[in-house]
Amino acid sequence: MMRVIVVGGGAVGGFLGARLALAGNEVALVGRPWLVDAVRARGLRLIEPREECLVHQGLNVVSSIAEAAAFGPFDLALLTVKTYDVDTATRQMQESDLGHPPVLCLQNGIGSEERLSQAFGTDRVIAASLTQPASVLEPGTVRLVKEHGGLALAPVMREANVGHVATSLREAGLRVRLYRDYRAIKWSKLPLNMLGNTIPAILNMPPGEVYAHIGLLRLEIAAMRELMAVTRALGIRIVDLPGYPVRPLMWALRHLPAPLLVPLLRRLVGGGRKGRTPSLQQGLTQGRTVSEVADLNGAVVRYGERVGVATPANRLLTETLEAIYAGRYAWDEWSRRPERLVEAWMRAIALA
Secondary structure (H helix, E strand, O other): OOEEEEEOOOHHHHHHHHHHHHOOOEEEEEOOHHHHHHHHHHOEEEEOOOOEEEEOOOEEEEOOHHHHHHHOOOOEEEEOOOHHHHHHHHHHHHHOOOOOOOEEEOOOOOOHHHHHHHHHOHHHEEEEEEOOOEEEEEOOEEEEOOOOOOEEEEEOOOOOOOHHHHHHHHHOOOOEEEOOOHHHHHHHHHHHHHOOOHHHHHHOOOHHHHHOOHHHHHHHHHHHHHHHHHHHHHOOOOOOEOOEOHHHHHHHHHHOOHHHHHHHHHHHHHHHHOOOOOHHHHHHHOOOOOOOHHHOHHHHHHHHHHHOOOOHHHHHHHHHHHHHHHOOOOHHHOOOOHHHHHHHHHHHHHHO
16 A cells, blocks of 8 residues: 555546555545535546446545645655646645655656756656546546556656556556656657647637648648657657557658648547547636646747757747737637638748
């Protein structure tokens, strides 16, 4: 049995917290007040493709990291908040007496591992990428969209032994694959997070319609090719992730003409999300003012500047979506106007 703290009670935190509790671990799940109220009243409901269960035993749900400290010291910490909440969560973890657990970093995008390493030391930080999509149906109810996929793990400090963490997660029913280079799993997950996400959010269009528009499809492909150029310049090797052959996908995006990529992208994005609205589009619909795009497409731009690789497609997508989230652009002025985004891209290419 381990004592585990899960910081972030969204889809990923709820799914992993439920699995660990069902495996006999003591889990402290930190979430929003509405999650706390729902789980304390009814338990945490986990719906999976083959079964459904209600988790009560071994699960302590609280609304702050300071409250969770009462259930420690912890053997493992899972950080499942969005990238823009990482700094706040890190500071609160430092201020609370949690023991000195290894920290599993489950953010999408690039940069969280480095920030956590500065706070806790590289020997305590483990990069993780979950390739099993999950969603929150209502407070206290998490649905695993499909069983396909698993969990990729890599220590930030290569010499660190994370075998015991992998074993515990496997005992919770997770398919875990270990990697040597933590950068490889994060940069290999990045295209899966970017595809069919940023452009649909800007234009308020489903991915299928985006890929039916040849100009938007070429913009998407250009953003992916920029990502590949940056990873090559950084010396990072793209790897296949549990359930996802990323390397063949990137080869296809690099070499195949745009029309041949339409069925591949529709199958990949549609199959992965099972009809769910892309996360960046969801955020705008929910009225949020910040997003993760700075650590997705924006990461390609930042690292491209470091290694001298031009990234006009990713820069345009990042700056446009950030302006919409911040209210500098009116979303309805971009909604379902693909020609406006394509024209902006043509101007960006001319200036690059």
